[in-house]
Amino acid sequence: MKELKPIDYKILFELMKDSHRSDRQLAKALGVSQPTVTRRRAMLEENYIEGYTVIPKxxxxxxxxxxxxxxxxxxxxxxxxxxxxxxxxxxxxxxxxxxxxxxxxxxxxxxxxxxxxxxxxxxxxxxxxxxxxxxxxxxxxxxxxxxxxxxxxxxxxxxxxxxxxxxx
Known part of the structure; x- marks a missing residue:
């Protein structure tokens, strides 16, 4: 399994705040390119993200x-x-x-x-x-x-x- 880089943690935590944002929105919030977010997010989804869900009341x-x-x-x-x-x-x-x-x-x-x-x-x-x-x-x-x-x-x-x- 790959080791996480600082950008990976930033993406993870941004997704924990609001997982329905697009890669373009995440890239803008983090100050990196959209292809970087897309590539790193794919790796995170394969190795570190269990799934996406809503948290209801x-x-x-x-x-x-x-x-x-x-x-x-x-x-x-x-x-x-x-x-x-x-x-x-x-x-x-x-x-x-x-x-x-x-x-x-x-x-x-x-x-x-x-x-x-x-x-x-x-x-x-x-x-x-x-x-x-x-x-x-x-x-x-x-x-x-x-x-x-x-x-x-x-x-x-x-x-x-x-x-x-x-x-x-």
Missing amino acids: FGQIGFEITAITFLKSKLKYQTGDEKTKAIQKMKEWYMKQTNVILVSEGRGMGWDAVCISLHENFASFAEFIRTHDSELSDWVVESQTFSADLKGGILIKPFHLKYLASLK
């Missing part, structure tokens, strides 16, 4: 709850093919859950994985947790969830990637 489009579920799994006790198969089964289950936006291994506070999901209401959230605990019981030992109200809760800082643009 979830509470206004039908989601009332965002849930961060911390998990303890049996995976740390498995090795080889057994572990590979278990990870594959979990991956298949989570990929079918269209309301789940991230699942990742991690470490901290006694947990070893985290799941972030969105829910239309408390009933759909409760059903998700019941199904999750039931269908993943071969691999998940324990889970605890922190939920946030997307409709009436106090929003201190909305989710957006544009904030990262000031890092570099």
Whole structure:
């Protein structure tokens, strides 16, 4: 994989601020040529950009709850093919859950994985947790969830990637 150059970071961060701008608009904002932006953007899209998407106001489009579920799994006790198969089964289950936006291994506070999901209401959230605990019981030992109200809760800082643009 190619190493990123300063212009690549600038393009990435400009795209995080507003990904629907044309290469010509990006070039003008960055003070470089449009062919440079086009060439570097193609490399970024191939190697460093997962995709382009909008970030909706979830509470206004039908989601009332965002849930961060911390998990303890049996995976740390498995090795080889057994572990590979278990990870594959979990991956298949989570990929079918269209309301789940991230699942990742991690470490901290006694947990070893985290799941972030969105829910239309408390009933759909409760059903998700019941199904999750039931269908993943071969691999998940324990889970605890922190939920946030997307409709009436106090929003201190909305989710957006544009904030990262000031890092570099």
